[in-house]
Amino acid sequence: MSGPVNGPVSVVLAGGGTGGHIEPMLALADALRRRGAEGGVRITCLGTARGLETRLVPARGYDLRLIPPVPLPRKPTLDLLRVPGRVRRSVAETRSLLRELDADVVVGFGGYVALPAYLAARRERVPIVVHEQNALPGLANRIGARLAARVAVTTPGTPLHGGAHVGMPLRTTISTLDRGSRRAEARAVFGLDADRPTLLVFGGSQGAASLNRAAVGAAEALTAAGVQVLHARGPKNTDVEVPPRSAGQAPYVLVDYLERMDLAYAAADLALCRAGAVTVAELSAVGLPAAFVPLPIGNGEQRRNALPVVEAGGGLLVEDADLSPSWIQQQIVPLVTDPAALAGYAARAAATGAPDADERLADIVLEVAGR
Structure with missing residues (x-):
């Protein structure tokens, strides 16, 4: 035919x-x-x-x-x-x-x-x-x-x-994204400071309870180190909250859902997220390094999705059961506050992208x- x-x-x-x-x-x-x-x-x-x-x-x-x-x-x-x-x-x-x-x-x-x-x-x-x-x-x-x-x-x-x-x-809004040129605009859109190291936390369209708990539990450690956070908690997780930041502290911005993932990626220096196939591909394409937390159920495909990026030196891998506020304090805070290390991770992540x-x-x- x-x-x-x-x-x-x-x-x-x-x-x-x-x-x-x-x-x-x-x-x-x-x-x-x-x-x-x-x-x-x-x-x-x-x-x-x-x-x-x-x-x-x-x-x-x-x-x-x-x-x-x-x-x-x-x-x-x-x-x-x-x-x-x-x-x-x-x-x-x-x-x-x-x-x-x-x-x-x-x-x-x-x-x-x-x-x-x-x-x-x-x-x-x-x-x-x-x-x-x-x-x-x-x-x-x-x-x-x-x-x-x-x-x-x-x-x-x-x-x-x-x-x-x-x-x-x-989507071309992702595949053609120049994170550096959009960073200032993106951070302004989300109410973030222009020059602070920035962590993006998201668990997919519905959020992820384990990521929410760990990130909120590490809020004080992150912001005390000068790290600001953009955290998409999921539209049904409105009980997830952090104490208000006082003047001069690094912002911790909670949203239910991210309509503009391109701007979220542009705002961030590092992501903490699941390892769905689209997520891994998008982060690699835009050169945003991530700490991947594979979904602990199913056939293990999320772990396999993340491995090529992690093995190339473009990200970290942490099992869901091991993710905790202390892990974030010990692993995320030193990385996201080290511009040279971040640049190396970003370049290696981008090299795996298509x-x-x-x-x-x-x-x-x-x-x-x-x-």
């Missing part, structure tokens, strides 16, 4: 469910849209009615088509018996969509939207490109990689069939589509 030789390239993107799938999908969509500014690329996103894509995709100006989800149980349960029927239904509906859209290529980012898209594309003989965000691939992408024309991975050494290191597609991953993946997609 393919569109007219001189018509627009029809690209179908499958990456619904979580922000970790949707954000790189939309970054690729933006790169493709820049390539096809005069109508050369038609972009359609696949999703389900229950994912974040129902809000995020239309907000970025892209067409969203819904298919039935195929959640895959992590453990053998009775629900596993229902999977084949769900797969058949979803694949059938997705095949109809691919024919309607005259798809030239399907690009999948994993998760329960990608699996039926891969199987439908195989049936319709539409070429497949797979992008894996995490250092440890999920089931959908392990299957998709076996069917794909090209496979791109974020982290070198990701165990995925045919995987080539491309990096994580990122700010052009969106353009590199767009090249692959258009090549596979035959354009």
Whole structure:
């Protein structure tokens, strides 16, 4: 199946469910849209009615088509018996969509939207490109990689069939960020002092209780050392507070959520954060060193995400159980108050980044589509 030789390239993107799938999908969509500014690329996103894509995709100006989800149980349960029927239904509906859209290529980012898209594309003989965000691939992408024309991975050494290191597609507000030139503006936006060493604390969009406890517990030690803090506690964690700072003390700014991550990164000298794939990729791309605290549940993928940066000397790694106010006082305070050490960490973090991953993946997609 393919569109007219001189018509627009029809690209179908499958990456619904979580922000970790949707954000790189939309970054690729933006790169493709820049390539096809005069109508050369038609972009359609696949999703389900229950994912974040129902809000995020239309907000970025892209067409969203819904298919039935195929959640895959992590453990053998009775629900596993229902999977084949769900797969058949979803694949059938997705095949109809691919024919309607005259798809030239399907690009999948994993998760329960990608699996039926891969199987439908195989049936319709539409070429497949797979992008894996995490250092440890999920089931959908392990299957998709076996069917794909090209496979791109974020982290070198990701165990995925045919995987080539491309990096994580990122928003241009992040990938083109010059932290140094935006620092004064960013600190002013958040009510921070212009010249103090600055720690950024965040635990993802919902916050993280262990990061909140440790950072607040270390507030006095940090600010007494002249370190100011920008701390996103999470919108549901309004009970997280620090005592008011007196005049002349370093600020400790608590916010529920950071709408402008680019300005937060520009304001900071060091981050204390989780190690989700998008977070690690963004910090590397902008050259912001971090102390990574991997999520202590799941399959250990967050630790694997952070390891290449940490092993390159661009960050620290601390297990969630070991994070405490005293760890922050002993490890963070000496680093964030040492400009020379910070500069070395920042340079090594940047060396692991791939700010052009969106353009590199767009090249692959258009090549596979035959354009």
